[in-house]
Amino acid sequence: MSENMPMPQGPLPRIDPELRRAKLALAVQQEIVAGGRVESQTEFSAVVRxxxxxxxxxxxxxxxxxxxxxIIVWIALSISAASRRKTVMLTVDEYGQGVRQPL
Known part of the structure; x- marks a missing residue:
């Protein structure tokens, strides 16, 4: 972009709910590919573990x-696995912005 180009003023345009759902589905798919498992999902948000x-x-x-x-190796592996557990929440707002929050 050019440095002299003005930035748009005013609020961002809201996007179609179907596009919001599609953006969420894509984000959830990326998390699943990375090894996540969907715990719950609503229309515009999902919790992935x-x-x-x-x-x-x-x-x-x-x-x-x-x-x-x-047993020493077993305990070490179990502790390591427990520390790698995490849960994230994915949301897509009415402007199409995706947010990934750790829970």
Whole structure:
């Protein structure tokens, strides 16, 4: 853009509700591709949760096979997975602006 070009004055134009829904659907799709899972969704907002999982059955077997030594690794992985859990809220306002808020 040119430096001499004036910025538009006044409020932003409101967008069509169908376009708002489409923008939200695209944002939700991007979060799902990144590993999220939709917990709830309304017309113009969604809550997405990210969780890192630990295969507890496998770690139990490894702990039994190694006579308890593997439990240190199991605990470390469980703590690490718990710290990577997060929840975000996606919203699209009436002007088409998308917002991603951590909860």
């Amino acid at each position: 990210f969780e890192a999982s630990v295969n507890h059955v496998l770690h139990l077997l490894l702990t039994l096979i190694t006579f308890g030594f593997w």
